[in-house]
Amino acid sequence: MITGDAAYIKKLNRSSIIRNIIKEGMISRADLSKVTDLTRATISVQVADLLAEGLIVETQLEHNSVGRKPIMLSLNGNAGYALGIDLDSGKISFILSDLLGQPVSTKSVELKTNDYDKILPILIEAIKEFLKSTPESEYGIVGIVIAIHGLVSKDENIHFVPRLDWSNIHLKADLEKEINIPIYIENNANLCSFAERVYQHHETEYLLCTTLYSGIGIGMMMNDEFFRGHDGFAGEAGHMIIVPGGKPCNCGNKGCWEKYASEASIFDHLSSTRKIENLTYDQIQAWIESGDEEVIDLMEQLLYYLSIGLNNLINMYNPDTLVLESELLRIYPDSLEKIKANLSSSTSHYQGLLISPLGKGAVVLGACALAIKNFLDVPMLNFTLENDA
Template identity: 40%
Template sequence: MVIGDGTYIKKMNRDLILQEIFTQKKISRANLSKKTGLNKATISSQVGDLIKDHFIFETQEKHSGLGRRPILLSINEESAYFLGIDLDYENILFNVMNLKGDTVLFEKVDLFSDIYEEIVELLANKISQYKTIFADSTYGLAQVTIGIHGTVSTDETIYFIPKYQWREKDLKKDLMARGIKNVYIENNANLSAYAEKVFYYHQSNHLLNITLSTGIGAGIIINGNLQKGYNGHAGEIGHMIVYPKGRPCRCGNEGCWERYASEPALLNRAKHVLPVNISSHADLEKLVDNRDKDAIKVINDWLADVSIGLNNIINIYNPEMIVLNSPILNFYPHALEELDKHLVSSVSNYHKIAVSELGGKAGVVGACAIGIQRFMGLPQLSLLGTNNITVNEANL
């Protein structure tokens, strides 16, 4: 039995109601009472407050039967907007969602500088532009979440970004100095894991999201919660040493997993082995489509290195769901079958491995979603079935 004061109980009831409306999309007061177990008086009072605050609204459904048309409650998607930013090495992704979790705007900006002050200025200018665009809504651009491809401490400061060689940067403070408020800084892999849970695997409480891109990072969800470690640096699995005294890494060690299993590692392997020019994963995709045996062997050898890290991670975390995010895995039809050949340890145990459907937008979409959860003050969020990705950006 939960015991607490009136304010605490009211907040719990509000969360139950909002979570159900987010999940069901449209629901009547009567069904809301059945789903939550709250009485009609509590439902009526809470719904009245949520309507007053412009978080939900009422609609009457069309139907051909006799009697009154049912009145349904829905999230008021236009009342607030959320900006997610993925700060990668060569480009920045900007994604805006409404309160319902639908993507309403997406932009990719190429970067031609790695100077910290210049990028901070660019971010501040872009965020200000988005604030202006959505200024007419009730709550405007309510939250901004920035995903970092590096270690982020629990106080939201950037500890280290290997690609930029940035250390001890307080991006949040520097943006605030330029008038940008309501900013949250998080590791990109954590945001990607959060996105997978919120949009696709809501029932999975033990989920690992592994991103194989310019580097390798993991978002770890245990018992439904993101696990960040002692000071927020958990999940830097790309710097797990898999080949002692192997290739040097920008982190300072040798033989790191990402030096063998990241996308640049695969492309570098392909350039040295294949007789044709390989500059991107799209070049490899063309060869795979033509069933080029040498290209397929290069990918299979790369997958063998991917599996080394996967074996270690599975044995450490015993995950229910493993989501792999990589453009190569999306176009190579036998990727999961090839990985399975190497995951043969008698002590390894997991439920399922899947390839991410969010692709390169996972982090930026997760950034928007975590903004919604923080703004609404919800303990958990489900946005299953929302328009979180568009066809044009599916293969980023």
């Protein structure tokens, strides 16, 4: 039994009620009392408060049986919005979602510089445009979460971003001087893992998500919490050395995993050898479908080195679900089966290995979901996308 002062208990009860309303989608007061193990009187008081605040709405269901029509409770998705931002080398991506995590609008801004002092005003201007254009609601934009492809400390300072060559950047503090909305800074792989947990794998307790885009990062959800490590830097598996004395990496080491198994390693190689500056997935897919030997060899090497790193991660963390975030894996035939065939160690145990259906939208969806979670002050969210991200 939970004990404590009245305000603390009320806060816990409110959190439990909101979480279960979201989890069920629609639920009656009576059923809410059962799943939360709270008295009907407590449910009645809390629900009245949430209705007055505009956070939930009532819906009266039609039914054919005799008696009173059931009144169902659901979260009011239109009460506010969340802004998720993916800040990467070359581009900033945005998604505005409602409070049910459904995308409302998207935007991307191309970057022709890695200079922080030039990117900061671009980011501020884009955020202010969203503030102006967001539909009117009770709470407006409830939070902004920005994904960073690098090391983010527990106090949300940016320690290092290899592809942008940023060190010790205080983006959160700089934005708070201009934007009067709660702002959070988080590692991109963590947000991808959060999106997978929120939108896809509602019952997973140990989820490990590996992102392969601009580098390699891993995000780990363990019992609905991020696994961050001592300073918050856990998950930089891309800098695990798999080829001693191998290719030099921006981190200062040689032979890092992401130099051999990230999408960037493929794009960088083909851009260089084929003299193409803005290489696209469609071009690579066309080469794969035509049987281009160089591209096929590069993809097979990627799968080989990817499997080595995944084998290490599986043995270290023993996840029940392992999700791969990669567009190249989606377009390369039988990629998942080939990876599984390479994970043949008798000590490697996992329940599910799959390629994420969320695609590159995972990171910004995860960012929106984290902003909503923080606003509602609940331990976890269970959403389902109405349409593909």
